[in-house]
Amino acid sequence: MYFSAFNSFTMRALAGLEKTVIRESPTCINTRNREIIKSLRYAGMIQKALLPSDNVMKRVLGDYFTLFMPKDVVSGDFYWVASKNGHSVIVAADCTGHGVPGALMSILGISCLKEVIVSDCTNRPNRILNQLREKVMEALSQTGDFDEAKDGIDLSMCIINHDRSELQYSGANNPLYIIRDGELLETKPDKMPVGVNAIDEEPFSNHLIRIRKNDKVYMFSDGFPDQFGGPRGKKFKYRPFKNLLLDIHLKNMQDQREILRETVTDWMGDNEQIDDILVLGFAIT
Amino acid sequence: MRFTGFKIKNFRSIVDTGWNTLSADNITALIGQNESGKTSVLEALHCFYQGKISEDVLRSDLSLPEVSCSFSPEDDHQLEFAENCGLPGGVLDQIKKDGEFILERKWFPDLSSRIYLAGDKIVSVFEALEEDNRMLTMKTVSGAEKIIKQYIEKTNEARLLEENIESLNKEVRAINSSLASLDKQLKRSGKSGEREIIKRKLEDAENNTSMISAKIKESENRLYELQLSIAGESFLKEKAESCIDLCNNLSKAETDLEDAGKHLKSVEENLSLSRQRKDKRTGEAKLYEARNRYISLSHSHDILKDKAGVHVRVFSKLMDNIEIQEAEKEGEAEYKQYNSIITREAAGALFFKGIPPFEFFEDFSSLLPNKMDLEDIFDNNSRVEGYKAFRNFLIVAGLDPEFFRQTNNRILKQKIENLNNEVTVDFQEYWRQNVGRTNKIRIHFELEHYDITHPENRGRPYLEFWIKDQHERLYPNQRSRGVRWFLSFYLELKAFARENINKQRVLLIDEPGLSLHARAQEDVLKVFEDLKGKIQIIYTTHSPHLVDTGKLYRLLAVQRSNDNREQSETIIFDASHLHSATSDTLSPVCALLGSGLTRQEALDRKKNVIVEDVSTFYYFSGLAKLLKLPSDISFIPANGPAGVTTLVSLLTGWGFRYTVVLFDNMANDVIITELQSYLQNFEKAGPGSRLLFAESIPGAEDLLSTLDFKKHIIKKRVGISGSNTGYITDNNISRPLLAASFAQSTASGNITVDDFDEETLDNLNRFFTSLQEMIRTSDEIL
Structure with a gap:
């Protein structure tokens, strides 16, 4: 539903832009652009509305932060949380592309994710990702043909059973970091997206992790470590990103968010933000 | 009051049938070869009610017949007649507790008979009473x-x-x-x-x-x-x-x-x-x-x-x-x-008054005549040929004979025309055969007056009957034997049903519709179905068309104990022991279902799993091999969900035990209710038979994860957001072909259990563990 509404809205906006370029005089272009930007901002508002509110995030995660920095007005990254059967479901996702195409994919992702989680009774994230992949492939009519678009979603999903102190993780290209006693534990993802794969789709793996109080869990898109910048205009990279998290993990969540934001902004300097940035952190209480 | 079972001793070729239970849905069919003793069973039951026998029914050793019948009151009100009638204390309570009573009729050398209230517990109460008196004396x-x-x-x-x-x-x-x-x-x-x-x-x-x-x-x-x-x-x-x-x-x-x-x-x-x-x-x-x-x-x-x-x-x-x-x-x-x-004999007489009457349907004793004088109608002249059929006709038409005293000819004719239509419509509901391609027969009667050709009756009114079709108008006597039989049968049964709305009776019919076409024989079954609410029907037949394979619990197989047919005694097998009957006896069933399954060595008597279709059969066969399930489990495919009940009937009847697997889809919704009802009807056969309902799994393909379904069954990389079976249906793919191909791949080793993902393995493990558990408990019962 969200997907179709958003899609229709954006398509109308793009069609309007095309007509403007071809048929209208150059003097009208600025006016039209303003309208388009206005429309995109509105689309961005809709997209934000689809993301869980602070109240919901607090209810599900407790102590948390999100660093959500879309490259454009609308974003291809999204995060999503829910409570199901006494379990907490947490997703940090990065859809192919950014801007309008990424946003369209993110709407598709949220919509499908909600469908899968509501309709299915499994508490295993890998099975949810398997099903999510089916929905995405079906929605995008992906059949693995050579010449078709390979759009998909990279994401990490955690399902936490607080009663049993268990965290299940399944990842599509996006890893999971847990910092415990000053040590960063990385759980590697399956190297395939939620969507058609280059080769045959394989089932996602399920990782069961025992969690402890005060563990800090981080889920993120590749926007932060892949951001170009610094003195030599290079990627921030994962090693420094891990070190950064290790440095700040004992601080309160909002301070961590602020340090991450400042760090990436400083790193970017005058460079353009190349992708949407999403880092989601929360503490096990 | 329902007639629930019988036991016959020393009647013609019968030595002792033991207790036989009648079908709970009021239609019981006795099947067997000629001379097997089917008709003897009907005669014995009729004699039970009539109390009269001839010397013909005595066996050569002159042992005297005894027929016991059990009856079940629908509620305690139906036993009110026995309250305060001098029954020994505890007898009525015992009957109410058991939910049935037994009447035993015994014949004596002078061929007179007495009827007793019977049953071990009841007899012991009476005997204890007599014993007490004897001991006191x-x-x-x-x-x-x-x-x-x-x-x-x-x-x-x-x-x-x-x-x-x-x-x-x-x-x-x-x-x-x-x-x-x-x-x-x-x-x-x-x-x-x-x-x-x-x-x-x-x-x-x-x-x-x-x-x-x-x-x-x-x-x-x-x-x-x-x-x-x-x-x-x-x-x-x-x-x-x-x-x-x-x-x-x-x-x-x-x-x-x-x-x-x-x-x-x-x-x-x-x-x-x-x-x-x-x-x-x-x-x-x-x-x-x-x-x-x-x-x-x-x-x-x-x-x-x-x-x-x-x-x-x-x-x-x-x-x-x-x-x-x-x-x-x-x-x-x-x-x-x-x-x-009262004595056991007096109690027998008392309870006998409470049972439904037994009637032996006589084929042609009540044929509709060509015509009937109104004078005979008014005089109730029952000796006139066809009077009974005419009386039945009036009852079916809902007409009082007094109506014909109506002097207004116009009203008479109009009413008769309306009635002709009503009776014909009702008759055509049961008689589906056409004359030619589309021509249906109609029942017709008219009010006429004798003309000058009958000077002695000139001017007197009479009713004339016709059986018409589009081309011909023939008197009943000019019609085929089959039509006449069916009409006679229809009028007799419908008349009784109309006349005795609140009464029950037991109707004994020997070889109904012998002269009928297969379609008309099926129509006879339809009439039985229509009347079974109030009339319990027990009939003999050789015809496969008078056997409902979906309701084999209705059958009692009658045969001689050995091949020396003239001297051997009659034995009866109930529905749960049909497997013990010979294939000759079961010929009506075999004719419908093919050769006897009991002779198929491939089937085990216990570990049978009925699956709803051939596709499921292929999947289960393939998966059973992969999962190394015990090889003595037999998967038996039904011909679609509707065929499951037929197979259940068949296997139960032939003494097999089975587990039915039904998946959670719309087509099976009705079957589940039906199956439960069927298993209840097979009361004796019920233990050992199980129903495994795979909740939330729409079909066998859904035991596999979507990914495995795509990899190993449809072999396509396509997004499937619904169920696997839904995908097959939506895309109009041949299920049996896919299933057969899967079975072939498993047989050839192209698919092994290691090829399945954990979701599939989890599903399969859960499902087949439940199945094996059911089979195991079924075995234990047996």
């Missing part, structure tokens, strides 16, 4: 004899004591006389020595006298005691003698009555054999005399029986030291209560 008579014996012993002792006392008195008198003599001698004697001797003698005699006197005293005391006791017991002794006399007289009266009964029968038989008038006159006189004697003895016997009954009870009380007035009061009351309890 025996104990009382024994007590009476003891009392008499003691009385005689006391009398004898008293007499002896009297004699003894007399003797002692004599002795005393003699001693006294000798004392007087000694006393004189002492006075006369002067010698001291002599005087001493006489004095000693005197002392001895006095001592003797006092000793004897003491004995006399003792004897007199004892005698007094005895006399008191004898005086006290003389009344009891008289009563004891009277009690014994009455019991002896009763015993003699019973013997006399039995002899008189035998004599009466013998006189009756002699009279029936008499041919000469003189012999007949003599015989009649003897019969009169014998009958009078029997009545007189019977009367005397009854009086004696009552007297003895009361006396025994009174005397029993007296023995317990109860005062005579009280004993008489209690004894009479007890006997009155005992005498008010």
